[in-house]
Amino acid sequence: MTKRLILSLAVLPLLMMIAPSAQAAGDQKAAPHQHWHFKGPFGTYDRDALQRGYLVYRQVCAACHSMKRVAFRNLEDLGYNEAQIKAIASEYTVTDGPDEEGEMFDRPARPSDYFPSPFPNKNAAKYANGGAYPPDLSLITKARHHGADYVYALLTGYKEPPADKKLLDGQYYNPYMAGHVIAMAPPLSDGMVAYSDESPMTTEQYARDVAEFLTWAAEPEMESRKKIGLQVLLFLAVFAAIMYGIKKKIWADVH
Ligand code: HEC
Structure with a gap:
């Protein structure tokens, strides 16, 4: 009886050692946990981070990634007022119609419009990205384990490939991506987005802010x-x- 107990106690640490590696199947590196303002039972989004994250999405990610489930009026959650949202929306153009002659036409976006997509359809998006489809980012933090940590790790985790890894044109090495190869060039670099507050204009800060913004988009409630x-x-x-x-x-x- 006691022998059995001792045996099973000895096996326990072994099991614990095996468990995490089994979880990381597909040899994808696990994203380290970051400290987020919105975690925990009292956690809330940091409005300033959300606004900066939106800026990063808008100036960088939106060139390739749609966010079809987010409407301009939803930006109220980020702390923008009605007039500001109207102004933001009007900087975008959306296709509307058909008009009386049956033609589609472009007009400035209104707060009730959803974020326009960078490409007219999936094929166009793939064609422009060497055959890889940039996924819609509205729900990406829910679609991946530890979404915010993952997005942060992915955006900051590009590395030189190990010597035995051959990459094709348009492929990049990133240990956080399943299979370690991603068809997205490192999208962020220091100083590329101008912040109006004191926050550092670094790849890490951009990645944090955009990850928080994407978490809000997936879980506004x-x-x-x-x-x-x-x-x-x-x-x-x-x-x-x-x-x-x-x-x-x-x-x-x-x-
Ligand atoms: C020049 C185009 C381009 C830009 C800019 C870009 N991406 Fe991507 N992104 C892609 C493509 C293409 C893929 C698909 C990669 C693949 O499947 O290998 C992708 C994939 C992703 C993925 C999914 C990875 C996965 O787990 O499947 C995330 C998350 C992502 N991008 C986030 C971002 C964020 C955040 C930004 C802005 C900071 C951004 N991207 C900017 C083209 C782009």
């Missing part, structure tokens, strides 16, 4: 979900206290 959860807990606690009081009163005379 996160803050209200947490708030409601806390309110429910608070209610249950108060309710339990009241019930305890009532119970004591009712049973007070029973000895």
Whole structure:
């Protein structure tokens, strides 16, 4: 009996050593956990980070990646007011129509419009990117494990390929990508996006901010979900206290 127990205790650390490597199947490097403002039961998005992240998406990522599920009016969550959102939207052009003559036409975007896509369709997107499809980023942080950590690791994780790894034209080495090869050139470099606050204009900071922005896009309801959860807990606690009081009163005379 004790022998068995000792044996199973000895096996336990072994299992624990095997488990993480089994999880990283496909030899993809696990993204290190970053500290995020929005993590934890009280975590909220950092408005300034979201605005900077949107700027990075808009000036860099939007050249290749669509975000079809986000409308300009959703930018209210980032702390922009109505007039600012109107102004932002009007800088974009969307295709509308058909008009009375049956023709499609371009017009400035309105707050109710969704972010226009950089390519008219999937084939055009692939053709422009050497055959690789830049995925829509609206839900990317939900579509990948530890989404924000993954996006940050991917954007900052480009490396020189090991000597035995041959890359084709248009392929880049990135240990965080499944298979270690990605068809996206490193999109960020220091100083490429001008921030108006004091935040460092570095690849790391851009990657952090855009990862937070993409998390918001995938989970805009996160803050209200947490708030409601806390309110429910608070209610249950108060309710339990009241019930305890009532119970004591009712049973007070029973000895
Ligand atoms: C010049 C075009 C281009 C730009 C700019 C660009 N990407 Fe990409 N991206 C791609 C392509 C192409 C792929 C598909 C790569 C593949 O499948 O190998 C991709 C893939 C991705 C993926 C998915 C990786 C996966 O796990 O499948 C993410 C996340 C991503 N890009 C984020 C970004 C972010 C964030 C930015 C802006 C900072 C950005 N990209 C800028 C072309 C681009």
